[in-house]
Amino acid sequence: MNTKGSFTGIFLCFLTLFTLTDCSTCQTNILEGDSLTFQLTDKQLKDNDRFTIKKDDKILVPKRNRKQDGPGIVKDKFLELQPVKLSDSGTYNVEVFDVNGIRIKSHSESVCVYAKIPKPRVNITCQDEKVDLRCDVEGGKDLSFSWYKNGKDLKKNVLNFSTNIEENKSKYTCTAQNPVNKNTSDPVEEACFKPATLFGFDLWIMVGILAGGGGLVLVLIIVLVTVACRACKRREKQQRDEEEFRLNYLNTSPPPGQQKSKQTARGQPAPPEPYDDVSAQEIPCQAEPRPRNQQRARPPPPPIDDEEEQPPPLPQPRKKAQVRKREGPM
Template sequence: MSCKRLLFALLIATSLLLEVQQACEYLQSGTSTTFNIGYPGPIKELIWRRKSEMIFRMKGGKQVEGQVLEIIGGSLKLSNLTASHDGTYEGEAFGNDGKSHKSEKRTICVMDKVTKPKVLVNCTGPTLTCSGVTLSPTLTFTWQQNRKEVPGTARTLGPKLKQPSRYSCTAKNQVSKETSAEIEVDCRGNNPGQSLWTLPGFEFWTTVLILAGGGTLLLVLFVVIVVCICRRQRHELNLQREEEELRLANLTHCQQPHPPGHHSRQAPPPKGHPGQHGNMHSEDQPPALPKPRGHNRPRPRPPHPQGPPPGPGASAPTAQAQEGATPRKGPRPQRS
């Protein structure tokens, strides 16, 4: 490698190192700042760069390239600063004669405002912790005892604490600082600085969330157990009810009289033969035949036309008497 290339690489490294070591101007987020161009004459062409990259170019009074930015007389104004605006800014203006004029470089670092901290007490040590702030490498802490600053810049103070005493902490960065409320620390007995509802090592709202979550979980578990017990009891009652209904149905079926025709009707044994067939069922006996009417009941004799019949000693009637008798109407029924 030639000496020229080595020299060129050395110059580039030196420029990068100088840019890195450029003093950072810390600005609070949400604020605004203006980068002045520092060119008094009329501007024919204007260029703004951030981290050596062009972000805006204007020529002939009109923007031709880059982002939409707020330009006032050639100066660059940034409003509502955030961490995305961090970097080194440099402007370059060209006059009507074509000569270039560069502005001074400025490096900005945008940081958030420090939130108000609070002191947490742990009587195990005892130790004090400055909590409730967003930690960052540029954040520092200081402690006050009875409104007098004590040595130490750590976030935690202890374990040698003077008791009883009132303590507070201050959190600070390059753009702001906040001091906590003062609390009394006395771990020899009850500690008024630590709430009874605060778990050791946790903040108040963290403790509330933990307790609320545990209570909700226990409530859900209790409801599930109660529902399971109720369903089991209901299932057992349904089974018991079905068994009782089935037992009642069987009992009713056994006691119900048989409908007509279910069994063949038993005919009584014939009169006058009580012991002829013994215990023979009525289904094995032949049906009884109807008795003839002529053999059982004698036919009455017709009355005598002229009076009662003669006795055993009387004589038979004469033929004339028989001729004078009234003839019988209709044919005489035949004897069967």
């Protein structure tokens, strides 16, 4: 029962073959363009021995001896087919017969033909705080990959992987290989950066918020400065108007008969009266003191008003000559 199941499994394996290998791995791996060699016998092939080769149950080399022409070149006990193509992958059955037609050797061999691997390229994609690395190769089959960071093997046999962004930038290389060929990419430096943060938030968002707030504050400052400047100008204008009004008030002389200068009994001008009803801004400024060595100018005599009462004349002493004349005739 077990033997029947084994034969059934083997039959299914051969049934599903197309152009590659059997259910297990290939017995012979060869690079496209190289020559494929089959061993015909364990010792040198005789001239009368005949052989045939089938590929996937189709005759590839018709039955012939070593001297007859046909596909391949016979060298001692080997048959060499060259050059091979990708389509030459498959299962080959080799049979050798003696001169009497008795089969002296028979074996099958699975062959896989691989193309030369082009130079891979490392593709880096930045995502937030992660960096995705991918080894891109054009074409190829049954490829395996190896990753290196600064020349050190990362033990990652995958097509792509992700890692955290590092502050110290590293150079990555990947190697793509098949059983008969491999190729390594040029080193590529990780060019990803951690997103800058401010107060735990994205830097550019915070910059936008601060820029908007700063612009609003700047507008408010401009408005306040403008209002303050206009207020200062109004105050200066008001002060100039008050000074001009005060100067006009002091320089304007009153018409005659409305104001009389007050004098003392001896004809001296009376002291100025205090300004009771006048505001502090309308009080005339006092003259600055003059140096002592400079003589003071005499004030002009006060105007004499006919209507004002004159002071009585002062008594004068008698003259001696008049007294003597009066005393003489007596």
